Every structure is written in C-alpha cells, then in structure tokens.
C-alpha cells in the first residue's frame with residue numbers, strides 16, 4: 710500500500726501526470742527512513758532533514774510533523790514486513806513546463822514502503838569493494854534532491870567495476886559515497902568529514918558519531934584527504950538501508966589488511982545494540998561532541 714496526494718492505494722494503481730515537475734525537472738526532495746519492528750528509526754531527525762531539503766529548494770512543507778507521522782504510521786501498518794524502508798517524496802507539483810516556479814500549485818506527496826533487507830552476512834564478514842571517482846555533483850549535496858542523475862552514474866561506475874560503492878573525491882578531499890557516507894580509520898582514530906554543503910548529513914553518520922562519543926572511541930570530525938583515504942587502516946560505509954559496512958577493497962587494492970577491522974566490529978555491535986534499545990523505546994544518545 711502506498712500514499713499519493715491524500716489517498717492510500719496499491720502501488721499498481723498509483724498514477725501521476727506527466728507534467729509533474731518531479732518527472733520533468735527532478736524538482737523535488739525525498740527521504741528514506743528505516744523501520745525496525747514497525748517503529749521508524751530516528752523519525753524526528755529524518756523529518757528535520759526533510760524540512761532542510763524543502764527549505765533548500767524553496768518548497769513549503771505540505772505537512773506538519775504530526776501529519777507526516779500519522780501518514781507514515783498508516784503506511785507501516787498497511788505493509789507486511791516488520792522491518793521496512795520508507796521512501797517519501799515531495800515534488801513541486803504539476804504545471805505547464807517552465808523552469809520558473811508555478812504559482813498556486815499543490816505539491817505532489819508520495820510515500821511507499823519496501824521490506825528492509827539488512828546486508829548479507831558475507832558483506833559483514835569479508836567486506837565490500839569500492840572504487841573512487843571525482844565528485845562531479847552540484848554544490849548543494851546537503852539537499853536530499855530527487856534529481857539523482859550524477860549519483861546514479863557514479864554508483865553505476867562501481868557496479869560496472871564489480872564493486873558496491875563509489876567513494877567521491879573533490880579537490881583532494883573525500884566527500885561521501887554515491888549513496889552513503891564514508892568514514893576513514895587512520896592511526897586508530899575514526900575520521901569523519903564535516904557536515905557541509907558538499908555531502909548529505911546522514912542520519913546513520915550522526916548515530917555512528919554519537920556512539921563513538923558515548924563509548925570514548927577516538928574520533929575526529931575534519932576534512933579527510935585523498936591520501937588518508939588511500940592509506941586508511943579501515944574504511945566504513947553508512948546509510949539507512951546498509952547500516953554500517955566495511956569497505957575492504959578500494960580501486961582493486963586491499964584496505965589495511967584487506968579484512969574488516971576492529972573499529973568496524975565495535976561500531977557494528979554498538980549499532981545493533983542501539984537499534985534494540987530504540988525499539989524498546991529507550992532512545993538515549995544525542996549529540997555529545
């Protein structure tokens with residue numbers, strides 16, 4: 710069951726007009742929210758980021774937080790899996806094709822759910838491969854825009870090279886992955902690039918940094934150079950759907966000793982524990998450092 714502009718229906722019945730600005734211009738923003746045991750994970754943070762994205766494209770939020778929460782609850786209840794990946798999407802609506810914003814047009818609101826498949830054991834045990842590429846996206850990567858063509862092409866480069874992700878480099882520094890955030894372990898310190906307009910402020914990224922702070926894992930938020938990426942002891946990938954994964958090969962060469970490292974193992978365990986705490990209603994972590 711999906712939600713489209715006020716109605717719930719099976720996805721096969723959902724239709725949008727071809728003049729929707731999402732279709733014509735990619736003029737819209739989205740969120741992906743993981744749901745564990747039918748409870749949305751870090752919902753407030755995802756809805757806050759949605760507001761940031763809507764502000765970034767100058768589109769009024771069509772729903773108050775309470776309304777979003779109610780819509781999402783109905784979608785969760787209307788779908789089978791206990792663990793789901795919610796996708797919500799807002800576009801500037803339907804109007805005659807013209808780049809300028811249309812006047813008095815209602816936004817299109819779409820929500821769907823897919824079963825949330827946690828990464829296969831093999832990825833956790835042996836790690837995944839990644840490649841690097843130049844980050845050729847726009848300068849507002851903090852906006853979770855539906856116009857994802859650069860990300861699509863960058864991610865496909867990885868697939869074509871039998872890898873899982875593309876690590877993006879801009880002006881000698883790492884930004885993020887094509888569809889994930891990236892952490893580097895160097896001299897036993899967890900390094901994370903600072904949140905700015907060059908990367909998406911990941912919700913999983915925040916959780917990892919909060920866990921590191923709470924457990925006194927040495928970590929630094931600062932620019933990470935290409936050289937540090939290439940000589941890293943560990944590389945970690947995070948996203949709402951992949952949680953946390955070890956990257957053990959980069960551009961065909963082993964990362965560190967080529968096996969998932971100690972910091973990955975620790976953060977993976979902490980993340981799983983934290984999920985259980987949250988599911989039981991005991992969300993405790995907040996920003997600490």
Ligand code: PDD
Pocket residue numbers: 741860885886887888889890908909910911912913914947948949950
């Ligand atoms: N993408 N950076 C980019 C470019 C992303 O697309 C994503 C996630 C992230 C990680 O953010 P979070 O931890 O909040 O999921 C970082 C989602 C999952 C997607 O587009 O499907």
